[in-house]
Amino acid sequence: GQQVMQIPQYQHVQEGEDFTTYCNSSTTLSNIQWYKQRPGGHPVFLIQLVKSGEVKKQKRLTFQFGEAKKNSSLHITATQTTDVGTYFCAGPPYSGGGADGLTFGKGTHLIIQP
């Protein structure tokens, strides 16, 4: 079955430093989605990437989708304490139908030290 790997599992940064999490799928994805989950909360949708090589920005967050549509990254510039949480990548299989559920990566827990 499809597997989605995500590294690192934990990342400690000083406030103001940059942060990157990487996601790699064992199969080609039709799209990749990124979610943020605060402690005690539920996953909140951040963005979806669909096209090969796509890059999208949301303020200090930059998302990339690989050319082969099997990997992706999320980069946060100049982290702030509000960025604390777990960042998950997730994707449906390329060969699937419109109703397929998401396979999530294990997530990267971002811990920020003031």
Added chain:
Amino acid sequence: DAMVIQNPRYQVTQFGKPVTLSCSQTLNHNVMYWYQQKSSQAPKLLFHYYDKDFNNEADTPDNFQSRRPNTSFCFLDIRSPGLGDAAMYLCATRTGTGRADTQYFGPGTRLTVL
């Protein structure tokens, strides 16, 4: 306005005592999903409905069942909860009209098994 609603937000049950979690949506989406998320882990897909068609993941235990009486509501039934079933249960919806549409998550129900 809330789009995916889960009740209750916190549920406590006893070992072996059946429990039902509910999800409702105001989005009129075709697809509804149930995910299980254990502490510090990624959400794991249990099953989903496309309209009235039920799709079970291969590794979802028989102890978990689901019902979707109409478009708006979907229920998760745990017939005999064990201690290992303590988790956050997340409901999500999706239009299901294409591979590129996103999922909307509810706030989750945190299940405790005593």
